[in-house]
Each structure stands twice: as C-alpha cells, then as structure tokens.
Amino acid sequence: MSDCCLTAPPRFSVTPEDIIYVNLGDAIILNCQAEGTPTPEILWYKDANPVEPSATIGIFNDGTELRISNIRHEDIGDYTCIARNGEGQISHTARVIIAGELPLGETNVTIPCPSKEVCMSGGAVIMVPPTNQTKLEGEKVQFSCEAKALPGNVTVKWYREGVYVKEVAALETRVTIRRDGSLIVNPVSADDSGQYMCEVTNGIGDPQSASAFLNVEYPAKVTFTPTVQYLPFRLAGVVQCYIKANPPLQYVTWTKDKRLLEPYQTKDIVIMNNGSLLFTRVSKERLGPKDRQAQWRCWCVSPLVFTVEPDSLYQRKVGETVEMHCDAQEAEGTQKPNIQWQRRDGSPLQRNRVRANGGNITIEGLRRTDFGFYQCVASNEVATIVTATQLVVEGTQPHAPYNVTANATEFAVTLSWLPGYSGGPDYKQEYTIWYREAGVSEWSTIPVTPSGSTQVTINRLSPATTYEFQVVGKNALGDGMLSKVITVRTLDVGITRTLPSPVSEKDFPRSPEDACMFYGPGPKPGIPRNLTVTEIPNGFLLTWQSPLERSHLIQYYTIKYRTDGPWKTLNKGQIRPEDTSYLVKNLVGGRTYYFRVLANSVRSYESSEEIKYSVPARVKHKAITAGVVGGILFFIVAIILSVCAVKICNKRKRRKQEKGNDPRNLLIT
Template sequence: MLAVLVSLLPLVRVLPGCHCQSTNATAAITATTVTSVVSGSLTSKVGGYAVFDCPVPLEYVTRRSRPLVIRWTKNGHTVFTLSGGSLTTDERYEGRTSIVEPPEFSDAIATSINVSSLRESDTGDYECFATHKNRDLQLTASSQRPPLPSSQPLSHQSSTASTLSAVGTDIVDAGVRIKLDVQGGDIMSIPPINQTRLEHESVHFSCVKEDLESTVQWYKDGVPLDDLPILNGRFNVSLEGSLDIYDAGLNDNGFYLCRIMSAKGTFSAGAFLNVQYKAKIVYSPAEVFLAFGKPGTLDCHFHSNPPLTKIRWEKDGFLFDTYNVPGVYHKLNGSLYFNRVGKEHSGKYTCTPFNDLGTEGPSTPMDLIVQHPPKLIVVPKVLYFRKLGDNITMPCEAENVDNKSPAIVWQKADGKSLFDPRVTVAGGNLTLTGVKSEDRGVYRCVASNIAATISAETELIVEESLFHQKNFGLHINSTKKNIVAYWKRPYSFCTVWSRDTSLKLSNWNATATSSDGKAILWNLNASKEYEIMVSCREEISGESLFSKSILIHPKVAESDQLSLQELNKSTGPVTDSFDIRVERSGGNYNVSWTFTDNSRKDQADVERYQVKWYDAFDGKELGTASTEANKRHIGR
C-alpha cells in the first residue's frame, strides 16, 4: 500500500503493469505493480485498459440531476462524450470504449468511461469537462464521492485492475487534466481488440509489430493456432503480425493472444472473439423412450448465440402448446417436462429454437415412445443353502413389455465379477456349478428396458461357513404345544431356520421372521426332532450372519400321545392335520389354516373349528374360540 498527495486528479483505473506517477498527492494504490507516482501523469501498457472517471460534484451524479453531459478531450479535440447514458467516441477509439455502470440498485448515474486495448497512439493529455443544463460545473476531487464499481478486465493481461483514488477539496474552474503515457509501442504499436462477428464472416485481429524482424505467435485459449485442427486452412498471419480468420464458426469463440518476440523483449496482448449465429439444432434422436406413469423430459438439443428467445414445439404436425396440455410444462432451457407420462403423449415431436437473429429451422421428428417398466414374474428365493461342490440354479424371469423382452443380467452385490466358466445365464436363470466357499454372498437379478430398471436379490449360503460366525445367544424353549426361539437383538431383522433331522435329505427352511429377538415356530411339530438356527442380515454388506445350530428333542409325554390319538378317533382332524399360518398385526395375530395333503379327505366332515391359544412360556391356555371359517383374528 502506498500513500501520497494528489491534487486535481480524476480517478483512473488501469491494468496491472501500469505505472501511476504523481507528486503532492494522496492516493490509495492497490495493484502490486505500481512503481512510482508523478504529478499529472499516468503510465500504462499497449493492450491494457484504463477507466477515466470525471470527478463531478455529488449533487449532480444522481438520476434526478439529468441532463448531465461529460466530455473528454485529448490534445484539445473531443474524443468521448457521455450524455443520458449514451457514449459517443472518436473513430480512433471505435470498438474500444464502454460505459462503467454504477452499482446495481444505485441512484447514481454513470460518469466513468473504460478504454481498452490501449495503443501507443493513445498517449496524450486528456481533459474532462462537465455540463449540467448548459452550465459548466466546477469539478471537485472529493473523498466523499462514492467509489467506482470494479470493472471486468477486457484483456488477458488485466486479471487484477489497479486503482488510483484521488482525494482532496480543491475546486477547479476549468476541466480536470491527466496525461496518459502508453508504453510498449516500440514492440507492438497496435494490439488486437474484441470482435463480434456473424457466422461465416471473416475476422481481423490487429497486431502490428514495430520491428519487422520480430517473431509473432498467435494462440487461442492458450493453444498455438497451428495445433488446432478446427482452424486448419482458415487463418492467416500477415507480415505485420495481424491475424485473419475466414468463415468463422461457433467453435471459433474464445480468447486470442498475440505474442511478439523481439530483441527488445517479449510483449503480449489479446482479445476475445464472439461469433453469433441463428439458433440451430445440433442433434435430434430418432426415438425417445419415456417410462409410463413416471416424470419424463423431452429435450431440444440446440446452440444459440445470442441467447435463446423461444422454442416452438409441434406434435404430429400440429402446434404443441403446453398451456393447453395438462401436466406438461416448458423448462427454462426449452425442454418439455411431463409430470406423469401417459400413452396420450406418444407421437412425433419437432422443436424449433429462435434467437434475435432468427432460426436455422426445426429438428428432425423425434418419435416419443411410452414404455412400461419391466416386471419380474419369477424371482429367486430369498436364500439358498448349498454344500461345497453342489450345483445351484437361481431363477429370474421378466414379463414381455410392449412386445419387447427386458434385458436380464446378474450381479454380485459386493461387485465381484461373475465371469467364470462355472457360471451360466440362460433365459434369465443363473446356474452355478461346483459351489465354492467364495461363491457365498448376495446376488442380484437386474431387469431393465429403456424405461426403467428393477431388481430382486437373493443370498447363497455355503454350509461350510454357516456356524460359529456370530454369537446370537440362541436358545430354544420347547413345550408339548409350541417351540419358541430366543436370541440377542444386534440386528433389526432376523430369520429362524429349521430342518427335520428324521429325514436324510432335509433342507433348511425359513420357519419364522422377527425383529424383536423371539419367534414362535408355529409350523413345527413339537413331537419331532429339529435342528434350529437363526440368521440376521448385516446392514453394511447385506450378507447374513448365522448362529450355531441347536438340536431340540420332542417333549410330548405318552399320555399326551394317547389323548391325541383318541381325539383323532372321536372328533376327527386335530392340529397335526393342518398347515397353520400366523401373521402378526400390530399387537394382535391373524391365524389361518388349511388341511394337509394327507387329511384333505376329512375336510368335508368338518362343521366348525375349535381354536385355542396358549402362552409360549408355560403352556397356559389364554383363550378359545369356535368358528366355521378357516381363519381367526386373535387379540391380546
């Protein structure tokens, strides 16, 4: 930070690299490249920019004070006139000047002028005059004036603008003067300036070198032009160093930098190219699939510079106005948004984009096809048990949707590859031969079409790895009426498994599920011997962890066996004659039953059912009911 005294000096902001000079001044200079200050002079560079602010008294810079005319002269000739928000410039500055707008929502009016792409010929003495209602104003350099807004750099060199703030209370009867000195002209006399051109027009960037022996290199966005295929054969660099681009296109937009290398040093200056064109379609898919019953978007793929002003949509040759179609809206980018896709939205759509220059025409027709998402009609079991070396087939089948079969693939939830000679997929079914220990885990059947993707999961358990994985504290309470399993509750959802040990080839069966650490095994016969274990799914990996198994023995006394036999003879079917299903509903239970295959012949003789329920801990009878239906709701 540097502080000196300034008198009678307007506010001027310049590029980094500018050398601001003054004596007897008070200034706040924020750029780190400022080296010295001398009275009445400002030093900048070729290709840089400067902001000239005429220090008009505060009472004349509000919108209520119009009309205010600010006039800048150079060496006695008028070069800039700012009046009513309009700027008039001398032809030597054409394309290089702009108004610095005051802060948004401010009541102040613009009093500052930005001059970019400075040239050596811009060097000279500048003087500011202000007139209000045909009366010349006394100009005051005052610290009470609001600060200028920061201006956006207009060249590649101007990433951080310097500021020079003049403060004081001196009143000037005539205009305020400033001497501008633009350096670098001994290497580059005329820098490039920003260009706006229409598509297919030619572009000219000036870059005039002083020494004909100097070397000139041009870059686009930091890349040498010779290395850009899009410009191959479409540009030429003249002997003086200027660049011409022919048949400009939308991909030519960017920042162009001229670098001159001479015996005196290296000097660079650049400018932007803005190629404008009519709004045009760049891509139109022949078919667009949207999922039935779900939200969907139909995009219009276009380019536009200047920005898009509107898009016209047509369906089947007629104007498609979203204001007349419920549930369909225009998005800000012009796309069509369907709140809930229905069959009525099918059809051939075209879109036509417009901007201030017009349009290149509509898109080719896009056939919008409404497709139902896939539906699985065969899914694998929740869990499979296999021994080492066994084979397993896990089924998965999807229904044909809109006369098309969804694609079915199998994945392993842990991300491991299923590319293995032992794995085959046929008709959606996954077959694994010679099961190995590493095959255990969660598998996922994924069915997809263009509309949506769905999946179903299953888990393969290799029995070698079942036991002693986790201590759930499993214990079994077996009475002559019920079998109840208890375990600790480290997980939210667990399954109780059982198998009948009296059978040589008995598979594990899911007997009950629970989330509260206990389950009544209603479908087991208390007079038989079972092997029981519990599994709980690990939430992070998705795999099941198993307890060790427990063998339970029958606990029905001989007298009980006799009474059951007598009951069978006298009253017909009893508990062993039914498949009983119990479902929990809040704090109550829904019980239903069907005859077993062996006792179905007795069903015609039944007039009523007698239902009794008991406490699972001590076998105490809790209630009884009679019903003609094969179901009963039991409340606590």
C-alpha cells in the first residue's frame, strides 16, 4: 500500500459584502474564510497596503476576522482579503463607506440607511477639514476642505461669518475657490479676520460643514484723528486715541508741544489701556496741542450743568399723572445738550403713556410697574451728566419680596426675605409661601404667621429632597407679585449638621427587633403628628396622631429620645401601628428631654417633629420624700416585728417552764 497526498487550491467559503455602510464611531467585523489543501493563509490589505493592527484594528481567529472598533475617517476605504497556499491565491475586496454625515466635534449626527441593499450611496464626508491660521497683513492664506462621497459630484461652498464669500464685497476680488475645494485669500487684509466655514454636499443627506478661524496680524495704526477734543473744566476727561492693532498695542507715545509727554511722571494724567489719555482733573495748564503721529488740539471748557433738576421723590396714586422736569445748560462754544429720560433698572419706558417735551417727561395713567427710579441724562461732546429721582405709585398691590434666603435642615426649611413696597402707607402687608417639590406641577401654600413677619419655617418636609419656594405679599387690594423662585435641597439624614436636632440614621441606634431591617430607597410612610408628653399619676404618657398620608405603609413605631448625648431608643419592643401612645414611668426630675416618633415602613421611615419636655423638679423631690417616708415606715415595721418576735419567744419559754413544774407530769414519770 502506498500513501496518496491530495492538494487543492484555496476557495472562499465566507466573504464580507462588497459594500459595507457604516457610521463614524461604529464597530464592524469583516469575516473571510477559505478552504483548501493545505489550509490557506489569510492576509488583509487596505488600499493595497497590509493592515497594521492598532488600538482600534485587530486580526483574530487565525486571520479570518478583521475587527475595527470606533471607525474613523482614515478607516474608510477598500479592504482586500487574500487566501493563499502552495496551490494558488485568491482575493476578495470589500468597500467600507460612511452612510451619512461626519460628526461635528464630539457629536455623531448620522443618517442611517434603511437597508444595505437599498442604500447604495453615501453623503459627502470632509476628509481634510480647514485649520485655524494666523497670517500677516498682505500675505496669502489657503484653507483646505477635501471631501469624499459616493457619487463623487461634490459641491463646496465657503462662508465668512455666515455670509457666502462671493457676496462679501471686501473679499470679492481677492478670494478664489479651487477645484479641490480649498479657499485662497490673496492678499489678506486686517478686516479679513474671522470664522470661515466650508460646506460640502453631493445631494445625498444634509450638507456637511467644518470651520476654521483666520487671525490677521498687522502693526498699530491710527484710524481716526479728530482736530478738536473738548474736556470738562475741573472734572475728569479723556483725550481719545483711536488706534487699531493686532496683536494688541503694547505702548503708546504721546508728545505735547513736540516734546515727549511722560504721563507716569505727570500729576493727574494716566495712559489708559487703549492708549487714550485720562485727565483725572482737567486744568488749563495741562492742556495744549498734543500729537501722536498726528496733531490735534484739546480745549478746556466748562462742563454741562443742570439748571432744572427733578424733585428727589414723586408720590402719586394709581391712575394719576406725574410730570418730572429737567434741563441743562452748555458751555459757551459747545453744542446744546441732548436730554433723555431713562429708568435706572434698564426697563423701557411705556411710550404709549409717556410724553417728552424738551427735558420734561410726563407719565399718564400710572400703574404699579411705573414704580422705581428714573434718570435724566444730559450729554454733549464735552461731558455727560446724570441726575435721578424716585417715583412712588400708591394704591397698588404689594411689590415682589426680594433677597429671599433659605436655611435647610433634614425636615424643614427656614425662609427669610426683604419686603417689597406695601402699596402705600395705608396698607398692611401679609405674606404667603408657595412651595412644591421640584418636578411637581401643583403648588402648596402656607400663610405666614404672625402677620407681617418676614421669616417662616416650613416643617414636615422630606429629607434629601429639592423644593422650590416663592414669597408673595398681600394687602387689602389683593395679592401682589411673586418673588423669584428659590431652589433649596433639604439635608440628607446622613449629613452631620450643627443644629441641635440630628435625625441621622447613625444617631438613631436600632433596637434588637429592627436590627435586621434594611433602610434604603423605598416608599416612605407619612409623618407622625402632634407628638405630646403629659404627666399622669403613674408616669408620663407620650401620645401622637397617625400620619394623614401613607399611614398604611407603617409597620411599627419607634420612640427616640435624648438629653445631652446621642439619640437612644426608648421603647423595648416594637409599637404596633394601631397604638399611638406609650407610657414612660421613669424620667429624672429637673432634666430636659427631647423626643421623636419614627414611623417605620418596610424599607424606610419618617420622623415626627422634635419636641422638648422639661420634667418638673418636684418629681425629683417627690421621689426623695417617698423614699424617706418609705424608709421610716420600714424601720417602724421592723421594730414592731422585732418586739413581737421577742414576746413570742418569751411566751414559749414560760410555757415550757410551767409544763415542767406540773405535779401530774411528775407522777407519770
């Protein structure tokens, strides 16, 4: 018998699809398996170059699988699988194409294909985006924008600050868009700095874009030289220096009467960051012709002055009209001032109710919103001056409270605020608190007591919960404006705080009965109510009321107490849900106790408000008196029993003696 060796050339049993559509950031596996004798070797090539394994590309399972994770631009292309042995070689090529857009920055925005059979083309993808560049004025700049697509009829458009470059008049004669999509600006000018964006499309999907910034540097230059500048006499004034420079100017040289001016050695003159001269107090001695590559004159003139000023306060009622007067006088040889009225808070004037006549202003049909400060502003080329007045509108609902602050504990939040205008001296203001849990649509309200108080504590809140609060004032005319919403989060029961009412889980040691309970996320029962302590003949009775809500979740109650130290458990066993009282027999007289009742569910609990109870000192004295009286009584009883015992013993002894002297006993003997 002789051996027979059979051989066979390679043939593919599994190959990847001819075209594979992917999205940037995806992961794919190209599977290529071949049969033959001897077993074929599998090799992988990308665009005619061997595939080099990397952090995102790997070859596995004896070369049959090419895995690519987190696909990037450079991973797009043709992948060829080659199977070879001693009998021959075969190959198969798969093309990997992006189906959709290129992500901008870190965001993936893609247009998925409904199926690989239907999606036979891909949108344009920017392969080489433009990059930020810095050029000197007069140089040439070129921004690249290389794109690929299937089909490859790519259209490239360039925009500067959102405007098509062909429509920018300043660029029209200096800009060129090349066939490869790149943008050329030659030469660049100082005004060409800005954001440039290229947009590519082949009609499939949305256009893709990428941006870059052009920074044009140029030497400092004077852009405007006024022949005369006016400064206000005996006030501060600025000699403007209109300079343009990139990078920003480092220093400016000033001359006066063709001599170098040294502001740092001159009193009352400072060079500002923009190169202008600041005169902290203008005097005629400081001024004269000055030049900086050009010459102009500075004149010292008297500033504007108000000849008519508004009253410091105007008080009117709702619906009435107010007229405020203002006028100013310019210096000789200067322009007449422009006088305008404005609100100090920046709010616009209601033009349909406001009339201006020169420097006077009239507001008709006054409303609550007209309340505030107003400014009369007079200005000309020399100076700008301002005077202010306050307008008070009476007979309105209260204005919104402001400066609302909050202090949170685990189960309560204390709010304080500053009152808004009450509506007039004849109106008394009361407050109401609006609050709700964050994310809940309905508001709850609590009136503030005592009336007129600007501080209140809202109790029975849940720990580690975010709440929203607003304060609203009210007078005889109705509700006023709500304050700004303030968001407050109550403390977690595990957070240590300095207030004397800790409700931390670790401050509430568990009794043996609930030592195995797990306190974690879960439905909470309601809050026990109206915890009180009452002294009765045989001790002290703690009573409370069941929660108004979720009382069906209660498994048992626990009573916690403390004096000067940590919280301790008062009850030895669990208190049943239907029981709402507990008798304490021994409390030390003259000592202060703090109590809480915990309503426990299966996985959580809620605590009542903490109450304080001071045990009367007479309880201690009563116990001492009872002890003394008991001791005396015990001593008396002991004496009586001792006397009785002695008498009984003596009586028995006499009986024995009498029995021994009886003659009948002698005869018998």
